Amino acid sequence: MEIDSFGLERWFARYEPDADIMLAESGIRSLPASRFDTDPGELGYVIPTNGDDELREQLAARYDRDTDEVIFTCGAQEANFLVFLALLGQGGHAVTVTPTYQSLHAIPDAFGEVTTVELDAPTWELDVAAVEMAIREDTRLLVVNNPNNPTGKYHDAETMAALYDLAVENDAYLLVDEVYRLLADEPHPPAASLGRRAISTASLSKAYGLAGLRFGWIVGPPEVVEAAWHWKDYTTISPSQFGQHIARQAFEREDELLTESREIAATNRALVAEFVEMWDLSCFEPVGVNAFIEIPDSFSSGKEFCRAVVGEESVVLAPGEFFGYPDRFRLGFGLPTEELIEGLSRLETCLRRHE
Secondary structure, eight states, X not given: OOOOOOHHHHHHHHHTTTOSEEOOOOSOOOOOGGGSOOOOSSOOOOSSTTOOHHHHHHHHHHXXXXXXXEEEESHHHHHHHHHHHHHHTXXXXXXXXXXXXXXXXXXXXXXXXXXXXXXXXXXXXXXXXXXXXXXXXXXXXXXXXXSOTTTOOOOOHHHHHHHHHHHHHTTOEEEEEOTTGGGSSSOOXXXXXXXXXXXXXXXXXXXXXXXXXXXXEEEOOHHHHHHHHHHHTTTTOSOOHHHHHHHHHHHHTHHHHHHHHHHHHHHHHHHHHHHHHHTTOOBOOOSSSEEEEXXXXXXXXXXXXXXXXXXXXXXXXXEGGGGTOTTEEEEEOOSOHHHHHHHHHHHHHHHHHTO
16 A cells, blocks of 8 residues: 655645744634643543543534444544545545545545546536546545635535435445534534435534644444444544543533634635735635635746745745645635734735745
């Protein structure tokens, strides 16, 4: 088995530590630990290792699923990894909608085979018929993240229902990475509520501002969750006591935390829109906190532009090459508004220098 190097994460590892401003972070601003009770008591293993029964029952109710259809993970990254292992660990075919976060196509491609279906720029519409044409006899999984990273496209409920119907008709499963769903002002029902062949993965990272907690989950049919649990015993074994302790509080205070997150996202989205319009750049109006923007005409590629910005202004952006679009860059606007304003000011300085 071979897997591609995770280009975006290595880019961050190279440039983020020494930069002044991280303008490529894909989640909402991070909350301080002081907002929570941080004493979980004894720091032993979580038993059972798929997560506390009561907390899983609470989460299952949000998806209209049963407790045995939920497992807690180390972030959404492990959640997706375990689903891929559960369904493609011995090979098979997946259809992944792109552009998207690299792991959603690189991991299943390492286990089996992947066919990608591109969203149609500039409005990033999803052609359900194109997904249908990509399905093969050995297709086990349809993969999409919604809202989309990096474009911010939020596929409507009708589109997601059509994808689910395709999965059912072809004896496959629909996996939807929904880490940005709760940043929408009016979130659609989660994918797992569509039916037993739908799988939702999510975490407390992107919408709640708790990325460092590394707490996520899978909600799906019992046979998939059980297979994921089988593999989890060989990865992180159990979620952390600390993670579950904070997660309980986050769920109890969900309205408060998500209201804050959505207000920050709305304020910052407007600032980015002003910047894009001022510099006559092209960008789809996103849901979530990612803007996928065309590079200025004075640069030949996303990497060239992003290297100029970090080298001259100490601001990190994400080159579009890591999503298959060298004519774009991803700007994450979920950080505190004051930092965003400073970051955009530095971008303007760089752009003026290269006019």
